Amino acid sequence: MTTVSSAEHTRRDFLYIATGAVGAVGAAAALVPLIAQMNPDASTIAAGAPIEVDLAPVTDGQIIKVFWRSKPIFIFHRTQKEIEEARKVDVASLPDPEPDSERVKQGHDQWLVVIGICTHLGCIPLAHQGEYDGWFCPCHGSQYDTSGRIRKGPAPRNLALPPYKFVSDTKIQIG
C-alpha cells in the first residue's frame, strides 16, 4: 500500500470535514431539548397569568404582600409624609437615580407597587425598617426608601416594578 501525501487537499479530506460538520450540527441540535427542558414548563407559565388585587382594605401606611409568579409583590399605601420623604431627596445623589413620580402611576401617588425581592441576591426585605422608612434586607444589609429605591448597601438597583395597571380606583391588575 502506498500512502497518499496529505500535502494537497483530496476529495477524502472534504468527506472527512463534511462528515464532521454534520456530526457537530447534530450534536448541537441534540443539546436544544436537553437545555430547553430546564426552562419554565407550560404549567408554570400558565400559573403566571395576571392577578387582580383589591386595594380597598389596605389602610394608610400599610404594606401588604401578594404573590404573582411565585414572587412577593409589595403594595404600599403611603402616607402623605412618606410620599414627601420620597420626593424631597435629590435624585442625582441616588445609587440608581429614578424620581418617585416614575415609580408610581400618575394620579395614584399613594400606591407604590414593587417586586419584593432584594436586587442583591434575592432575599425578601423587611417592611418599615432601616434608616429610610422603607425596607431593610436582613441578608446583606441593603436599605430601600419609601419609593423602594436603593439607598444603602450592596444591592445595585431599586426594587423592580411589576407590570400592573389600575382597573378601577381601588383595584389593580398585576401582570
Added chain:
Amino acid sequence: MSGHSTYQPQSRFLQWFEKRLPLGSLIHSSFVAYPTPRNLNYLWTFGAILTFMLAVQIVTGVVLAMHYTPNVDLAFKSVEGIMRDVNFGWLLRYLHANGASMFFLAVYIHMFRGIYYGSYKEPREVLWILGVIIYLLMMATGFMGYVLVWGQMSFWAATVITNLFSAIPGVGDAIVTWLWGGYAVGNPTLNRFYSLHYLLPFVIAGVVVLHIWALHVAGQNNPTGIEPKSEKDTVAFTPYATIKDAFFMGVFCIVFAWFVFYIPNFLGHADNYIPANPAVTPSEIVPEWYYLPFYAILRSIPDKLMGVIALFASIVVLAFIPWLDTSRVRSARYRPLFRQFFWLWVIACIGLGWLGSKQPEGIYVILSRIFTVYYFAFFLIIMPLLGIFEKTKPLPNSISDSVLGAKA
C-alpha cells in the same frame, strides 16, 4: 512511578483470571508494592480519609434516597420521617449531614497540606488541578444536598446562591430563570437539584480515579519536597502507608462519631428545622460553615458583580498556583518567609470563615476587606515575588539523609 509488580497469584483460578484481566497486578502495583517516601507524616493520610468519606457519603446517600421525596410539599416531611420513623434513619441522616462537614474538614486539611509542602509544583500540576475540580464539584454537591432538606435555610440558600448568576450582565436573569425552571426557587428547582445531587458524587468518584492515577504517575510529594533518589528513600505502600492511613482514619472517625452521636446539630442551623417559606426570609441567613470564607469575600465587596467575581476568583485562583509560585523549592520547611506568609494566609482563611458568620456591619466589614485583600495578595503578589527574593535554606541531599541525619 508505579512499583515493580512482583504479583504472582497462587491459585489456578487467579492465574487464569490474571491472564484475562490483570486486575490483581494493578492493585498490587498501586497499593501494595507502590513505593511511598519514608518520611510521610500524618498529613499524608488525608487522601485515604477523603476516599473513605466519599464512600460514606455515597452509601448513606443512596440509602437516604430510598426514603426521601423530592417535592416541595413532601420533602421536609420525608426528612422528618427519616428522623423519626425509618429504622436507624436518624443515624443515617446524621452520618450524611455530619459526613459532609467531615468531608470538607478533611479536604481543607488536605489542601493546606498541599500548599504548605508545595505539592502543586512541577510535575504535579495536573494532579493539583484535578484536586481543584474535585473541590468545586464537592461545593456544588454539598450546596444542592443542603437544599434538599427544604427548610428555611435550604430555601434561602438556594435563592441567594442561584441569584449570584443574576449578576452576569445581559443574560443573568435568563440564566437564573433557567436554573430555577420557574419564576422563583420552587418544585422544578428541588427536582433538578435532587437529580444532580445524586449524580455528582459519582462524577467526583470518576475524577478521584484520575486524581489517584495522576498521583501514581508523578509519585507522592513528601515533607522535604525533594524526590526520592534511591530505594533507601522509600518504603512499600503495604504495610507502611496502609497501616498509617488505617490508624489515622480510626482517629478521624472518633471525631466524626463524636459529632454524630453527641452534637449532631452543632454544625447545622436551627432555622433549617422550619419548613421552607417563600414569603419570609429568616432574620439572619448564613451558609454552612465550609462556605463561610467565600461568603465573607462576597460580602466584603460593595459591588454586586465584583463581589460575585471575587467569590469565584477566590476558588479559581487555586488552579493557577503551580505557575504563580515561582520558587523552585517545594516545601515550606526550607522557605522561611513563605512559611510566615502561609500561616498568615491560614489565619486570613479562618478569619474570613468567622466573619462570614457575622452580620455585615462595622468592624466586621473592614476586617473582611483586609483579609480578602490578603487572601488574593498571597497568591497574586507574594507567591510570584517570593520565588525571586526569598533566600531559601539548604535542602538535604536525600529523604533518608533528612530522616537519619547526614553522616557525611
